[in-house]
Amino acid sequence: MIRFECDYLEGAPVQVIEAIAKANMEQNAGYGEDTHCEHAKELIRHVCDAPEAKVAFLVGGTQTNLTVIASALKSYQGVIAPQTAHINNHETGAIEATGHKVLSIPTDTGKLTGEQIREVCRQYWNDTHALHIVQPGMVYISQTTEIGTLYSRREIEEIYTVCREYHVLLFIDGARLGYGIESPESDLKLNDFPKLCDVFTIGGTKQGALFGEAVVILDETLKQEFSYHVKQRGGLLAKGWLLGVQFETLFADGLYMKLAKHAADLAVKLHQGFASSGFSFYVDHLTNQQLPILTQEQAKKLGEKYSFDYFADLNNGSFVCRFCTSWATQEENVEALLTDIKKI
Incomplete structure (x- = not known):
């Protein structure tokens, strides 16, 4: 049987396996406080051209999404997302389990537009009964989307403009970010994303790591206590160096x-x-x-x-x-x- 059903069928490229084997008997500090994680974070900040970004490593995509969203939202807020979004359909109610509602918007393309987001926010803030309604606090999009479509630079710029207008955060799920960037239809590079959102992820699980996702945080408030949320949500790996070694290898020479x-x-x-x-x-x-x-x-x-x-x-x-x-x-x-x- 030749398998094409997903993009996480195999383990990792030999470079990653060899790097883990080489580091296997090292004595590394726990919980990501090791030299491999620090080096990997520096490499990511460098390729993203985002020296002030906070970088954190988590184990899996759903865990990463719920941790980012729950850490950013107040208890009465929800997250705007396309109806087709991963957080709305393929995470077993993980976002709702954190106490936050997914405010889904119908879309034929898998993408949101700035105008759709503006309309949701406008309706909320103009509603006489806004006090009784879940408040939009974040917008979630993914690159690529769940149906494989791509946002252009202009589309994300328009979305981010609306987000800043209504003081909501923009979160870009990059579980397939590299695949999107390398598509011939893309007009975005990795170092564009820090300028276009408040937080985004760089997927590892689907893109060459055995496991792991990197979170790149630009918003100053979100940076401050994000590590506590990672721990509380079960995302702080004791042998965090395993994540560091993988991302260090993936980003050391453009791999x-x-x-x-x-x-x-x-x-x-x-x-x-x-x-x-x-x-x-x-x-x-x-x-x-x-x-x-x-x-x-x-x-x-x-x-x-x-x-x-x-x-x-x-x-x-x-x-x-x-x-x-x-x-x-x-x-x-x-x-x-x-x-x-x-x-x-």
Whole structure:
């Protein structure tokens, strides 16, 4: 079985494994207070061109999202997000379990617009009964989105302008940030994000680490006591050096973006292959989550050799299927898939 259903199927590149093995018998301080974590943070601040940023390492994506959101919001506030957002659909109510409501907005593209956010905030602050309603305190977007679409620089700038207008924080979930940046459709680089939001994440789990996410905090208030929230939410790893070594390796010589480009290049090849074979897409884009539309017979036939996600059912009986590329995707497997889809 050749697997394409997600982008976290494999462990980590050999460079990361070798670095962990090399550090294995070192005696490192606990809870991220080690030289590897400090070096990794400096590397991230350097590539992001954000010398004043606070960088923190957590274990997983859901844990990271709920920790960032819960630490930023007051008890009566909620977070604005697209209806398709990961925090709204794929985190088992984790945000609500922190006591905060996800204020979801319908969207066909997986993206929010500045005008949609302005309307939510305007309605709240103009409502006679605002005291009785959950107050917007943060906006959550992801790059890439849950359906693989990308925000442009202009779109995020417009969102951030509205956020500052209404004094709400902007949080960008970057679980697939590298894959988005390396897409040929992107006009953003890593060092753009500190200028466009209050806090963002750099994904490791899906992009070359065994596990781990890096949180980059620009907002001064959020920086102050974030570490306490990490500990309280169970995100403070005793052997924190394991996270430090991984991000140190990924960012020491550009490995992170090299791995991301590999996935992005194969995503383009996958997209072109499906398109040239006559398949249409749920959303047409060039990021690492490709969403071709298959009939039941086509999906069944491909399922004999390949695994992929059944992303959504369509009214005509067809399926939206998700095929992901990653840092570890083998080009020969993509070629085999493209050869086989021509036969179905």
